Structures are given as structure tokens and as C-alpha cells.
Amino acid sequence: GQNIDQPTEMTATEGAIVQINCTYQTSGFNGLFWYQQHAGEAPTFLSYNVLDGLEEKGRFSSFLSRSKGYSYLLLKELQMKDSASYLCAVSSGTYKYIFGTGTRLKVLA
Amino acid sequence: DAGVTQSPTHLIKTRGQQVTLRCSPISGHKSVSWYQQVLGQGPQFIFQYYEKEERGRGNFPDRFSARQFPNYSSELNVNALLLGDSALYLCASSLRGVSEAFFGQGTRLTVV
Numbered sequence: 001g002q003n004i005d006q007p008t009e010m011t012a013t014e015g016a017i018v019q020i021n022c023t024y025q026t027s028g029f030n031g032l033f034w035y036q037q038h039a040g041e042a043p044t045f046l047s048y049n050v051l052d053g054l055e056e057k058g059r060f061s062s063f064l065s066r067s068k069g070y071s072y073l074l075l076k077e078l079q080m081k082d083s084a085s086y087l088c089a090v091s092s093g094t095y096k097y098i099f100g101t102g103t104r105l106k107v108l109a
Numbered sequence: 110d111a112g113v114t115q116s117p118t119h120l121i122k123t124r125g126q127q128v129t130l131r132c133s134p135i136s137g138h139k140s141v142s143w144y145q146q147v148l149g150q151g152p153q154f155i156f157q158y159y160e161k162e163e164r165g166r167g168n169f170p171d172r173f174s175a176r177q178f179p180n181y182s183s184e185l186n187v188n189a190l191l192l193g194d195s196a197l198y199l200c201a202s203s204l205r206g207v208s209e210a211f212f213g214q215g216t217r218l219t220v221v
Contacts, residue, residue, distance in 0.1 A: 004151075033209070033210075035212075041214065042199060042212035042213055042214050042215055043152070043199070043212050044212070045209050045210070045211065048209060087151050087152070089151075093165070096142065096154040096157055096165045096167065097142075097152075097154065097210065098154065099144075099151030099152045099153070099154075100151050101149075101150050101151045102150070102151050
């Protein structure tokens, strides 16, 4: 079967660092994506990993290990506006993304 | 440059009715995908169209159908609506099948 697991909810403090983990088992793999989704809004693209290693983009970094079926999203210098759901998605085959259920991050002052 | 646009933004329908949702992709994008997102869950893949052909279908009943027009816009149709069809329907466009997807704001469908 195809499965993506990520924690349901996380809480962190403003200014801190938080790591959101994602493990996946899919029949195909063409890349792993992270999206941010604020309540009531559409998902917005954060990062894309297709090769093993770390991709850094400002305060956000994403890591991939294909052999372990594992990725994480690292958010540094947390801000209140980072409170949102973070969706891990695997591109499986050519035509679709498989999404996890999302991790709801609460940033506290 | 306009992003992905979806219409309508909100819709209330009665059980048994039919609904059509519309999506215009980003200019130059030839791939359109549809997702259903139930509250508290991640988006679930429904269809993908590329160059006006269906390239992928998720695990949804035949009541769900879609098409893509020559200008790459797309429609999602749902027949015989059930209460469980209430969800946010998201359209995403991308340059090709596997690349960064840009999502529209979604259509919030409520079936009563």
C-alpha cells in the first residue's frame, strides 16, 4: 500500500526551531514536497527534494533520505505567522501527489 | 500574473443534486489536478489531466468526472451528491505532471 505518516500536532515557542518528520511508503517516487496550509486557505509550496540531502531556503530547510523513506522539514526562528498545517506529499508516478494528513503547528508567544 | 483560479468559492447543494466546479490554471501550465480535502485531513487525489487527456484517477466513485478544455481549463463534475462529498475541492496546476504544483483557493462544497 501507499502511506505517508507525519505527527498530527506540534507546539513550539516563537524564536525556536522545530522539526516536522515525515515517513513514507509508496510504490513509486519522483520527489517529496512540503506545503504550508493556513486554515481555510490553499496549500502553498515550500520545498522539493528528489535527491538525498538537505535543501535550504531561508528559514526553512528540508531533508530527504530515500533509502529510509524519511524526510523532515526544519523551521528556524519561528514566528507567529508560521502557525499552520504542514503537508508532506510524495509524487508517486507521473501523475499524482500522495499527501499525508498534515501536521498542525502551533507557535506560542 | 494570475494564479490558479477556481469558481465558485463556496457552494451549498442538496443531496442527490449535481455540481460543476471550474478551474483555470496558471498561464502556460498544461497539467491540472483535482483534490478533495476533508476538514482535518490532507488533500486526496481525484484526477489529473495533462494536454487534455486523463492521466491519473484516484480512488473515487464514478459519480466523479472531469475534463480539460483546449485552453487547459478544467471542470470537475460530481453527480448524485452525498453528505460525505462535503469538502474543500482544490485544483492544482503545474507545468508538467511531476513538478511543483500551484493550488487555487479551492471551492468549499457543502451538501445538506
